Amino acid sequence: MKKPEDIFQFMLLPAIARKKYQHHLSLQKDFLAESENSPYNVYTAERKNTKLGIITTGLAYNYLREAYHGEEIPYPVLKICQYPLPEKQIRQLYETCDELLVIEEGMPFVEEQLKGLAFPGLKPIHGRLDGYLPRAGELNPNLVAKALSLPDTIGRPVPDIVVGRPPALCVGCPHSDTFLSLNEVMAEYGRGNVFSDIGCYTLGFMPPYNSINSCVDMGASITMAKGASDSGLFPAVAVIGDSTFCHSGITGLLDCIYDKANVMIIILDNATTAMTGGQNYTGYGKLEDICLGLGVEKEHIRVFVPLKKNYPEMIQIYKEELAYNGVSVVIARRECIQTLKKKNKMEIQE
Template structure:
């Protein structure tokens, strides 16, 4: 029997099979592991983990909530762990940069209740500004990392991650990637366990004053040998030697194992035609990398192929693990592409297999074949379009203008037909980059940021600008929702943003709220231009609800109206 909706999963005493996204499998695995609370910030491809957890919370499951940013989410989870209970944090890979401070320091704490950080990487940059690999963070922080390759493993390893955290008293990083997070498969669940009882940790293990922190770091280093022993013995780290070619070996990690196995039938035929056997192989799914298994695999190897999704973590470390010098193939020597996602077809040339037969499309008369590009764009009727048009009118004729933008739907204003922002770097960067541009001598520095992103990481840089009375204008595009990741609620209602900005110290005459509306373009542009010319900090808030948020709200309202109302008739509806 398959199910996809909330199932009040905090108490499940029987095994059942569900059709789940990888993200949903993580959410359910956490609940069944005895989760007490989960926190996160939306970011593709991780968003569905928290959405499922929130749905279960509303159906009677453990606490689950969005937070202002990834740092605040992880710090809340640390509080749950300190109280002896199990907590999860969810984010995408660039979100771990925001949470790096509590993540790295959290490794020094005496973790009491299991703490799991579920991070979804985005190889290929489908909806991200870089391809960073979160496994490097786990290696840097000296904590275990689990890398599931199927939805079933996502469920199983999430459950296990809490036990590992409590065994070694460290946070555990669960590394996902887009194809696993957003693909659906059958998952067999197991009976759930109860939540931990409330029991505070030893405060001496949770205060990182230098004297305590030095002892905690020494303790973390001492535990590394036990963590390595665990990794070597874990069944997910699977070594295949029997009847294999030991001179040419393969190491796979995460989804790289799937792509290798999808080519296995063709590889067998290819090698049999050459009188050769399948290569010996090690699949790695938990880290630190199992060094003894790697040495055993490679002791007679002349060539090694490493197939790993993401950046070449194992490949870079291999030379430090192996005493001999076999030829190592992977991303560093160009055998596999250094960027983008892997897939079975990308892996085939590295295995020496011919490309699969493909449909040949007839070329145009001039011999070329091109499809028109379809870049993402703002939705028809999006309020940001009117806001950008207003900004274009406001700066018309001005010299020395810099417009810095941020991560969100409004980043699409950098493409035609608007072409307005000149920089897009990371969450919150627009604010202080506008300040820096003004400090460098740009006369009209303008930062553009969304409402949720402003709350995420735009407040503190605005304080910097206020403190130095920087001549700049911050434009906050308030569409009342976290639109790009699926219309999650913002942490503060729209009416509260102006109050917050006033509370930070922006002069009341220069906190302006405008309705982002096409009929108001000329009037709004004139008001905005005055603020851009003002020699101090001004904040202009363009307000209009996201059209997708309107649809979502109307759908919920319709559902509430259609819901049967029970009357009190002696216990009968």
């Protein structure tokens, strides 16, 4: 363990941040030199056909290779893997070729920067911004082939027997029972009252549940429900996973308590972080204590086991807490069946 030599390294008060920004600017020329000499930015200039010069980033280079079926690419190619953009090689490519084609996944990050560079002359720079490649969506070898006027690379058609399989909750998932019972209570209000978060339970948006209507960022289920409630929405319900709650939901709940918001927050306690493979999380076994400690009234922290046989009790709890004008936390507690299966298997092996 070594402390930073600059004791202000992580201090971003304005007076210090301004100096740091100047310092960062002064480093840019070194970064650029490093990028221009980097073995990861590969300029293949010896190609004969200079009608076109190609710039790729990331996965797009593989698409380009596939579009040529592994044959030699006839044009000069600059494969960029390190930033800032290696200006020297880009200018060389621009001067050598009649036109440029930029192939990059996601946003037209390089293409936009290129169009902002002061190049002499007016050679066309193609890419996502002028329609050579689609402006949105993932690229693939076929789209790259089309941009290069090559025959398409689409393989054989997908047989009818292969059907689309949208992601779904596991059969027997505890969230399934939580959503189906919640739907019974929320039916009279229509859709649009249940805010949620990111986790397996985001699939509660999909049929057959159609239970939730938002997934923006971790913890936003609670803050959005609060905002909606403050603006007059009733009922305002948040559905958040146990680990997401511990990661980013607690501050939102504190806010609800401070403002006495009229919200019902459902914490899906499946005893794990299921979506990322079943890791432990910080508040395991302490959800009630956390909520109590933050200030949720004890009688409005309710717990049930989400199972079909418990629907009458679950529905009753939802109804009672919706009728309460204040902050309620309903904990739906049943272990993820996948982690449970893993545990059982390990026990049998032991």
